[in-house]
Amino acid sequence: MTVSFWICATCAVEHSEQVEVCAICADERQWVPADGQHWTTLEELAGTEVTIAEVEPGLYGIRSKPPVGIGQQSMLLTTDAGNLLWDPIGYVDDDAVRRVREHGDVVAIIASHPHMYGVQVEWSHRLGDVPVYVSEPDKEWVARQDPVIQTWSGTLTPLPGVTVLQPGGHFPGSAVVHWQNGAEGKGVILSGDTIFANPDRTSVSFMRSYPNRIPLSGAVVDRVARSLDPYNFDRLYNNFGASIPVDAKTVVRRSADRHAAWTRGDYDHLT
C-alpha cells in the first residue's frame, strides 16, 4: 500500500514527509512524547469512529473516537449558502465525508491555528478540493503543501454572515469565527484556543501555550478582546467542546481585564 502522507501521532497534523520531528510539536507551545516522534497514517487509523452531533441549530461538533492527536472538536457551521468546516480533525474516512455532506456543501475549510490543521488538505480533497484558508502569518507551519491552500490576512468572509478574523495571540495568525445568526441571532464566536472557554463557563483564558502554560502579556490579551468589539455575540465555543453559553462578550472583556490585572501585579498580595 502506498502512503500518500503521514500524520503526527501527537498533534494529528498531516505531513507530506516523515521528518525527524514534527515542527509543531517541537515548538515551545506543544510537546514531543518522552519516547520520541511517532507517525501514523489514515490506513493505520482505519476504524476510528467519527461522531457528528448538533451543538445548536445549524452548528455541529465533529470528533474522533478515540481522539486522534490533540483530539479537538471540529465545527461544521451550516448556512443556506454553504458550510464551513472549522478546526478539521486529524482523521477522515468515506463515511465521515458522506455524513458531513448530508448537511450540505462545504465551501471552506479553516483552522484557527496550526495545532488545529489536522488533515485539512485530505478533508478538502475528499470534499471536492474546497479551499483551505491558512492565516498568512502562520503559513510556515503547513507541512503538507497543496494547491487547495490559500493564505489570508485581516478578515475573511467565506459565507454571508460568517466573518473570520485574526486577533493573534496564541499564534500570530490565530483566528476566530464570528457567526451572525448563531445563538438565536445573538451571535456566536468559534474561538479555537485563541480564546479558551474555561470549565467555569463564566471566564475565558488567553495563552501562548496551554499544555506548557506560557502566558501572554496584558497588552496582547487586551488587543485580542478589543478585536471583537465590532461584533455582537452572546455565546462562544472553544475547540474542545466547552462553551460560554451566555453573555460571552462581557465574559471575554472581563476575563481580559482580569488577565491584565494579574500580569500587572494587582493581585500579588494574594500569592
Ligand SMILES: [Zn+2]
Ligand atoms: Zn506534531
Ligand SMILES: [Zn+2]
Ligand atoms: Zn493551540
